[in-house]
Amino acid sequence: MKNQKVTIHTIAARLNITASTVSRALSGNKRISQKTRELVNKTAAEMGYKPNHMASNLRKGKGNLIGVIIPRINRHFFSHAIAGMEAITNPAGYNLMICQTNESQAKEIDGLQTLINNRAEGVIMSISNETRNGAHIQAATDGGMPVVLFDRIIKNLNIDHVINDNFAGAYEATKHLIEQGYKNIVHFSGSLHINVYEQRLNGYKKAMNEANLDVTSDMIFDNIITRLSGEELAQTLLTKNKLPDAIFSSSDYSALGALITFKNAGINIPQDIGIVGFANEPFTELTDPALTTLEQYSEDIGRSAARLLIERIENKQNKEVPSSLSFKPQLIIRKSSQRNTID
Template sequence: MSSKPKVTIHDIAEKLNITASTVSRALNDHPRISEATKKTVLKAAKSLNYQPNNIAAALRNGKSYIIGIIIPTVDRAFFASVIRGVEEVANKLNYKVIISQSYDNYEKEVQTVDALLSARVDGIIASIGKNTENFDHYKRTQEKGIPLVLFDRTTDELEVSQVMIDDYLGAYKVVEHLIKQGARRIAHFTSPKKVSVFKERLRGYVDALRDYEIPFDEALVIKSNLQLEDGRASMEQLLALSNPPDAVFSASDYGAMGAMQVVKEKGLRVPQDVALAGFGNEPFTSFSEPGLTTVDQFSLTMGRITAELFFEHFKAGTDKKLVPQKTVLKPELVVRGSSLKADALKKDEAIKSN
């Protein structure tokens, strides 16, 4: 069974007995076309189920009014919120976005960049996948003069503008908080991948221990994909040590939640026996019992700033004098019950004394 041929502006012109150029101008809201004609053309286009050819339009006008966004996965509140921030800015400027997921797969990310370039997008906003170590696909974007802005997961190997949170400061604040709550054997869940965010969070963890004169123990640093099941496996490994930790800082909220499940299943208390903290401020962190201490990354703000930076570059065109900008947002420590070790122990003592 053959499919119906795609409706063109010539079909609309034939239906209305006007020229194809008049139809084209009407569809593009040309000022020399009357409002009555525009309404008639739009009505006919709708009745014929006309779909504009964005690639052809981009070739004619030099603009597609479409931005490509590449994220590792859409099922994270953080990335969903960033996209919302980007769209808020883009839609006000009559731009649409195409959202693609790399699933942290390098080959998929390369294919996505090529597909977006073939679709003639006006630019790309991306967060690099965990497994990406070669950036030639992004360099091709730059070589074609297509604006590229990175957010959250970035790299200094590309001379492009970046928007990120201060991951080092966020991690430092978490570990400092745990130390002030009396924790002395603090474990850390990190990623084995060479992703900037995880490297910076590990660096913040190490420096906080050093500044408070707490020995660094390699056995307390567990590398994984930082998903819920990874947090569970990592916590099992830590509790099997002859000297298990009294606190855990996970570079993701998901890893921390997996750890919390295991701690409770073992009959231990959070935070008295093991204090816990994550990173990201995912929505579920406020619903757990106790609530999970974490770091707010201000994802909506990050999305808005990323989009504003993108359009600033887009307006500047391919001006070689344009200097890449690095915008670093200040994180906020969100303290909840999972890390309040000292307070919980004091409360237990008060109950015992009564």
């Protein structure tokens, strides 16, 4: 372990040339002779030269920090998405700084400001539950900060984004329930101001309409995405005269809550009630019965978001129409929704 810091000057001194020649040689500049270039590279390797990114970034007026703002890191979807981002950003020479909002708009705004202050090259974000408008995001992009939204985005904001095709996923899931013979299918939704939940609702509606099944407002339950709220709602439903015969939930967690509550009440799943969740959380294959759900390809989404952002960063002038990528979720059919199948 050489403890001496070796810089281009050290190398230059050793070879009796100047630092600029070393710099050019290392970056493969054609004006430097083949011979010198090879010599420099060899010597650099021998001396254990490691370029100082800070110096180079300073000179180039450019950094290597990419910010990530998400509701929580410890959610299956988000931690996988981050893994996907790292897979793209690290090899490209960028570091990730991760800010958690814990679903608070205030922390989201804070985080964005911190990233701006830290001279981040760009930001990948998924908005918090609380966030109702994109003023802070708009301000950031207006100020020249490249931003890519993923999963939870804000409509009407002209910004690159990567999302799940929640509409198609919900449509397919609902259609699956219908094909299994369920008719009175209710929907557990999240806050409808979030695109994700709005699209899932729309997909559900379309499938129902196509099958000539009415969707009345009492079949749609808002803000039911936690396990607790799923349990409570299921409890409420139990007191009513007529139970739905299936649930398409926007969340695996509320689906879980309902599943457990119904099961404890002696209701048969999937015979009496079919249940489909959303997100393919790891626990869904362990419930009894296993929960049908939709896989979201979180790592792919993370990778794509990172790629989009790096493109933006590396050619800012290019003011095209923002890209919009969409991944179709895959329906994972398990027991909780299979009434027809003999098993």
